[in-house]
Amino acid sequence: DTEVTQTPKHLVMGMTNKKSLKCEQHMGHRAMYWYKQKAKKPPELMFVYSYEKLSINESVPSRFSPECPNSSLLNLHLHALQPEDSALYLCASSQRSLVNNEQFFGPGTRLTVL
């Protein structure tokens, strides 16, 4: 299995809602990532987990809360988001090294905040 899956594919939420994005991989990768991608822009790194521990937080607002329950799963909990948080949220994974390995991306969750 060389796939990264993400659910849901689309999500519409209000500014007062609480929702979660889910990401799963079964390639035995030990590094997992969350990216935010606005239209016609490159992905922006949000968080990196290495061996289920948060190793990088790129100064992301606290309304985004990541969680890595085990080596195969990665969640992104959303609360009190703003309309400008509307974007494609991509999950990725790679082998043990954070540096020189290719990243495998999921198809993304298209988030719209009303």
Next chain:
Amino acid sequence: AQSVTQLDSQVPVFEEAPVELRCNYSSSVSVYLFWYVQYPNQGLQLLLKYLSGSTLVESINGFEAEFNKSQTSFHLRKPSVHISDTAEYFCAVSITSGTYKYIFGTGTRLKVLA
């Protein structure tokens, strides 16, 4: 500081014509280089990578890229494009030492015309 530059934001080309998408990087340390492709409403897929060895790398669908250390470039080429190659192409650089860095370029939209 490290950076990745993709000067061409859009490249229109007729079907069966050759194409070159340019990528230049700036780094004082060794790097690994990647090209990713993103089809509409999808995640990123690795197209090819340079880690070490031969400076010319090829993908299974006819793309190739050449690492040129003196010109700090990693341009992507294809001798004959198809309509299905229409997509966004991102060059990425990972830094091999020190703090984790995985930097994406701003992307080049390849539009293949019939």
